[in-house]
Amino acid sequence: MQETPALLVLENGSVYRGTAFGYIGEAKGEVVFNTSLTGYQEILTDPSYAGQMVAMTYPLIGNYGVTPDDNESSKVWASAFIVREVSHIHSNFEASGSLEDYLKAAKVMGLAGIDTRKLVREIREKGAMRGVISAIDLNEGSLREKALSIPEMTGQDLVKTVTAEKNYVLEKADARYHVAAFDYGIKSNILRILQNCGCRVTVLNAATPVEEVLKLNPDGVFLSNGPGDPAAVGYAIDTIRALAEYNRSTRPLPVFGICLGHQLLSLALGAETYKLKFGHHGSNHPVKNLDSNKIEITSQNHGFAVKMDSLPEDLEMTHLNLYDQTVEGVRHRSLPCFSVQYHPEAAPGPHDSHYLFDLFTDMMDRAKN
Structure with a gap:
C-alpha cells in the first residue's frame, strides 16, 4: 500500500511528520488528546469534538473496525483523527467496515505514524493548540500561518x-x-x-x-x-x-x-x-x-x-x-x-x-x- 506523506503543524511551529489515511486532504482545528483505550467511533461522532482534532494516546487504533450501533450522532464531528498506528485490518463480529473507509466516507482526515507521546507531552506542557494537518500542502511555514488564522476556542459558540x-x-x-x-x-x-x-x-x-x-x-x-x-x-x-x-x-x-x-x-x-x-x-x-x-x-x-x-x-x-x-x-x-x-x-x-x-x-x- 502506497503511503501518502502528511504534516501536522501546530500554531507554535512544532512539526509532526506522518502519513495520511481516511480522507486525503487538509484539516484544521484545536488539537486535543484522548486517553481512552477503546471507543474511537463514539469519540469521533461526539458533537462535543466539533472544531477539534483528536489525538489518541493508545498506540493502536482501528483494530475492531466500526459498526453503526456505536455512532453517538449522525456524523463524524471531529475535524481530524491522529494516531500512532492505524490498523488496516479489523476483527469484530459486529464490524461493518474499517476505520479507514469510515473516515474516507465521512471526508475526515486521519494522520498516522507520528510520535503521539511527544505530541501529548507538548500539549500537556504548553496547552491545547490550534493546528493544521495536510497532505496537499507540505510547506511548514504555510501550514503554521493557516494554524494561526484559526479562531481560538475561547469565545466560540459552536x-x-x-x-x-x-x-x-x-x-x-x-x-x-x-x-x-x-x-x-x-x-x-x-x-x-x-x-x-x-x-x-x-x-x-x-x-x-x-x-x-x-x-x-x-x-x-x-x-x-x-x-x-x-x-x-x-x-x-x-x-x-x-x-x-x-x-x-x-x-x-x-x-x-x-x-x-x-x-x-x-x-x-x-x-x-x-x-x-x-x-x-x-x-x-x-x-x-x-x-x-x-x-x-x-x-x-x-x-x-x-x-x-x-x-x-x-x-x-x-x-x-x-x-x-x-x-x-x-x-x-x-x-x-x-x-x-x-x-x-x-x-x-x-x-x-x-x-x-x-x-x-x-x-x-x-x-x-
Whole structure:
C-alpha cells in the first residue's frame, strides 16, 4: 500500500511528520488528546469534538473496525483523527467496515505514524493548540500561518453548528415522565438512557425560548453536552436562568445538566467559567462524590470548567476532580437543579455514574407530588 506523506503543524511551529489515511486532504482545528483505550467511533461522532482534532494516546487504533450501533450522532464531528498506528485490518463480529473507509466516507482526515507521546507531552506542557494537518500542502511555514488564522476556542459558540435544526420527539411506551432535552450537541446514549428510565423525550433546538419549553409542560428539563465556550452561548444561559426563575415563582421543574449543560447551568446561576490548559478527554478520570465520599471513574470530554471560587452561596459543589481539583458537579441549595461536568452516560467509558439519571427521575417524582 502506497503511503501518502502528511504534516501536522501546530500554531507554535512544532512539526509532526506522518502519513495520511481516511480522507486525503487538509484539516484544521484545536488539537486535543484522548486517553481512552477503546471507543474511537463514539469519540469521533461526539458533537462535543466539533472544531477539534483528536489525538489518541493508545498506540493502536482501528483494530475492531466500526459498526453503526456505536455512532453517538449522525456524523463524524471531529475535524481530524491522529494516531500512532492505524490498523488496516479489523476483527469484530459486529464490524461493518474499517476505520479507514469510515473516515474516507465521512471526508475526515486521519494522520498516522507520528510520535503521539511527544505530541501529548507538548500539549500537556504548553496547552491545547490550534493546528493544521495536510497532505496537499507540505510547506511548514504555510501550514503554521493557516494554524494561526484559526479562531481560538475561547469565545466560540459552536453549539449552533451541532444542534438539531428542528425539535423532535422520542416516544416511550408507558412513559412515566416527559423530559424536554436541550440539544447542545447531545449524544445518542443519553437519549437511550433517558428512554430506558421511562422518559418520553422532546429534543429541543438549543435556541428554543423558555416560553416554548413551558408550553410542553415537561416533568423535567435536561441540558446536554456540547462543544465550544459556554460563556459564548448567551441565549442558552438566558433560557436556563428563566427556568430557574420559573422554579422559584411557579412550580418545581427539575433541571439536570451534563458537561456543557453543567457549565451553562452554573453560569445561569451566577458562577463563572474558564478554559482549561488542555482539557479533560478520556474514560478514566477519578471523581470524588462529596456526599458519599465514594470515587467514581468517569468519562470526560470538555475544555472549559466552572471556577470553584466563583460559586455563589446558593450553589454547592457535589463532585471534585481528583486529577486537578476542579469542579465536577454542583446543585442548587433550594431549587431542583443539579449538574455534573463529566459524562454519566459514558459511551465509551465506565458505568459508575448511571445513578445520576435515577436522581433525576426521583427529583421528577417529588416535583409531581
